Amino acid sequence: xxxxxxxxxxxxxxxxxxxxxxxxxxxxxxxxxxxxxxxxxxxxxxxxxxxxxxxxxxxxxxxxxxxxxxxxxxxxxxxxxxxxxxxxxxxxxxxxxxxxxxxxxxxxxxxxxxxxxxxxxxxxxxxxxxxxxxxxxxxxxxxxxxxxxxxxxxxxxxxxxxxxxxxxxxxxxxxxxxxxxxxxxxxxxxxxxxxxxxxxxxxxxxxxxxxxxxxxxxxxxxxxxxxxxxxxxxxxxxxxxxxxxxxxxxxxxxxxxxxxxxxxxxxxxxxxxxxxxxxxxxxxxxxxxxxxxxxxxxxxxxxxxxxxxxxxxxxxxxxxxxxxxxxxxxxxxxxxxxxxxxxxxxxxxxxxxxxxxxxxxxxxxxxxxxxxxxxxxxxxxxxxxxxxxxxxxxxxxxxxxxxxxxxxxxxxxxxxxxxxxxxxxxxxxxxxxxxxxxxxxxxxxxxxxxxxxxx
Ligand SMILES: [Zn+2]
Ligand SMILES: [Zn+2]
Numbered sequence: 001x002x003x004x005x006x007x008x009x010x011x012x013x014x015x016x017x018x019x020x021x022x023x024x025x026x027x028x029x030x031x032x033x034x035x036x037x038x039x040x041x042x043x044x045x046x047x048x049x050x051x052x053x054x055x056x057x058x059x060x061x062x063x064x065x066x067x068x069x070x071x072x073x074x075x076x077x078x079x080x081x082x083x084x085x086x087x088x089x090x091x092x093x094x095x096x097x098x099x100x101x102x103x104x105x106x107x108x109x110x111x112x113x114x115x116x117x118x119x120x121x122x123x124x125x126x127x128x129x130x131x132x133x134x135x136x137x138x139x140x141x142x143x144x145x146x147x148x149x150x151x152x153x154x155x156x157x158x159x160x161x162x163x164x165x166x167x168x169x170x171x172x173x174x175x176x177x178x179x180x181x182x183x184x185x186x187x188x189x190x191x192x193x194x195x196x197x198x199x200x201x202x203x204x205x206x207x208x209x210x211x212x213x214x215x216x217x218x219x220x221x222x223x224x225x226x227x228x229x230x231x232x233x234x235x236x237x238x239x240x241x242x243x244x245x246x247x248x249x250x251x252x253x254x255x256x257x258x259x260x261x262x263x264x265x266x267x268x269x270x271x272x273x274x275x276x277x278x279x280x281x282x283x284x285x286x287x288x289x290x291x292x293x294x295x296x297x298x299x300x301x302x303x304x305x306x307x308x309x310x311x312x313x314x315x316x317x318x319x320x321x322x323x324x325x326x327x328x329x330x331x332x333x334x335x336x337x338x339x340x341x342x343x344x345x346x347x348x349x350x351x352x353x354x355x356x357x358x359x360x361x362x363x364x365x366x367x368x369x370x371x372x373x374x375x376x377x378x379x380x381x382x383x384x385x386x387x388x389x390x391x392x393x394x395x396x397x398x399x400x401x402x403x404x405x406x407x408x409x410x411x412x413x414x415x416x417x418x419x420x421x422x423x424x425x426x427x428x429x430x431x432x433x434x435x436x437x438x439x440x441x442x443x444x445x446x447x448x449x450x451x452x453x454x455x
Contacts, residue, residue, distance in 0.1 A: 252269060252275055339377050371388065
């Protein structure tokens with residue numbers, strides 16, 4: 001097979017200069033692969049903050065303010081950048097949009113326009129080469145690598161952001177991004193603690209720099225941890241996963257398998273007890289008249305997805321089990337041949353026209369050796385189905401693994417016909433595996449057969 005064509009690489013690029021991201025990294029050119037601006041913002045500045053923290057004492061008020069501002073700016077990303085602008089999962093009034101654009105900017109994760117465009121590409125092309133932060137390229141890549149290393153912007157999948165270009169708040173924030181970052185990222189947190197309780201430097205270091213670091217790392221976890229850790233209750237064809245730890249770290253964005261299935265739902269967690277402060281914030285904004293049109297998938301649709309995924313898991317489990325040779329693949333035996341073989345010492349028993357070799361099972365038979373031996377070489381359909389003992393579904397399942405043939409003519413012809421009919425009517429799963437439900441083994445009669453002798 002030929003290798004997959006790289007559709008993301010435009011032809012025009014062949015004639016122009018090759019993007020650095022599309023060249024091999026070597027000892028000579030590695031520094032050209034690095035996005036130094038991003039390295040400064042997401043590694044260099046936090047590192048500088050950590051160093052300063054050694055001699056800047058942390059005051060309690062500043063610590064509390066840093067945590068509060070952490071939530072403000074974090075929610076600016078999750079409730080604003082993500083659920084409002086990237087997914088339009090609700091509508092917000094102008095004051096709320098301005099607030100979210102400001103505090104979201106304070107998280108220092110790029111402009112709404114840039115962030116939401118990449119995020120839409122992430123949803124549309126999840127796990128592919130067009131996914132800007134595909135976890136298939138490694139956990140570290142999806143967390144930081146995609147920003148630290150230069151990416152060819154032409155490789156990222158195209159998405160429609162016309163709606164964002166029409167939102168004056170988004171356009172304004174994009175145009176004034178650097179001013180917004182400096183003001184909301186550093187100046188405001190410093191002003192509050194400086195004017196409030198005189199801790200200018202502490203506000204700068206803790207509520208500014210280090211808080212930025214924590215917010216960034218938390219939201220980066222949505223791209224890495226949420227695609228790596230946890231369960232996949234709705235769809236396991238892609239990497240998104242649900243996990244409480246990710247939810248705790250990311251202000252509720254941790255139910256990511258649900259989110260990729262139902263991206264325009266304003267919730268990520270659908271159960272009341274799951275941690276989703278972003279959902280609670282949006283809901284509270286609605287009560288305050290700041291948010292409206294909160295979108296929600298019907299639970300009927302959500303449960304359908306959950307059941308289908310469960311079904312898939314069950315199918316996979318079923319396929320691993322031994323359900324016995326299908327009837328149509330068994331050799332046909334003459335009745336006389338069956339009786340003859342039994343006389344020669346083979347432990348064959350015919351039930352419902354299906355011949356089973358129970359030689360090795362006789363000693364383990366829960367009803368005793370004598371009982372099972374009395375059925376050898378005979379038509380034991382009635383005995384097995386209530387005549388002597390009404391065998392359990394488990395017994396029918398076990399019996400089916402001992403199949404060695406089907407009887408032609410003689411014996412229970414009618415039952416054999418029924419068996420044939422049932423075999424052709426087995427329900428099959430999507431991989432073509434037979435589904436044999438409890439009580440539906442061909443050896444099982446619909447009603448227990450009373451013993452003729454007992455009457
Ligand atoms: Zn994702
Ligand atoms: Zn999303």
